[in-house]
Amino acid sequence: MTAEAEEMIEAGFASKAAQKRALENLNRAYGYIHDLHHDGLCKNAPHNGAEQWTQEMHQERGEFFAANETPFDLHQVREKKHAAIFGDFWQQVSDLMNLRDLAKATPINAPVKDEAKAKEEEIRASVVMTLEERKERFLHNLDVARMFNGLPVTVTAHYVTNEYGTTFVRHFFYFNGKLTRLAEIIAIAGILKDEREGKA
Numbered sequence: 001m002t003a004e005a006e007e008m009i010e011a012g013f014a015s016k017a018a019q020k021r022a023l024e025n026l027n028r029a030y031g032y033i034h035d036l037h038h039d040g041l042c043k044n045a046p047h048n049g050a051e052q053w054t055q056e057m058h059q060e061r062g063e064f065f066a067a068n069e070t071p072f073d074l075h076q077v078r079e080k081k082h083a084a085i086f087g088d089f090w091q092q093v094s095d096l097m098n099l100r101d102l103a104k105a106t107p108i109n110a111p112v113k114d115e116a117k118a119k120e121e122e123i124r125a126s127v128v129m130t131l132e133e134r135k136e137r138f139l140h141n142l143d144v145a146r147m148f149n150g151l152p153v154t155v156t157a158h159y160v161t162n163e164y165g166t167t168f169v170r171h172f173f174y175f176n177g178k179l180t181r182l183a184e185i186i187a188i189a190g191i192l193k194d195e196r197e198g199k200a
């Protein structure tokens with residue numbers, strides 16, 4: 001679900017329907033995490049296994065679930081309100097929120113050219129190589145301006161394992177501090193290069 005949505009976002013949307021499918025995939029992935037989190041709450045709720053219940057026990061259990069309640073839909077999640085509640089699941093939820101923001105901001109355009117796609121793969125591979133060389137599982141705000149003709153671009157990357165057990169590196173690219181699709185940054189860098197070479 002998540003991997004498919006990421007591929008759709010980076011490729012660009014050819015239609016509103018394609019954008020909607022990506023958002024639905026992200027919401028389904030969130031639903032999976034939401035259910036895992038809820039299962040954990042049920043296992044740790046007060047008075048599990050009690051044979052006789054008092055009004056106070058019912059009230060305490062109800063208060064526990066109310067205090068740890070999380071939204072059913074990804075677009076309702078707020079970091080300030082829900083990060084602590086999700087606990088160990090928060091990084092996954094945060095990634096999905098970032099991907100949703102990217103999907104919402106992605107314009108509806110024709111598919112990218114093969115040349116641009118190859119450039120994306122080259123840049124992603126370079127980031128993965130940096131992770132491997134440093135023997136780290138997380139990179140935060142790595143300066144990669146050299147890859148983009150000097151543009152102020154940074155990347156945050158870390159290893160994740162999806163719902164199918166596949167481990168891969170997830171990248172979030174930032175242009176001037178703003179979360180931006182890699183394809184869009186490559187296009188801007190290309191325009192800048194053409195201008196410098198007098199081709200524009």
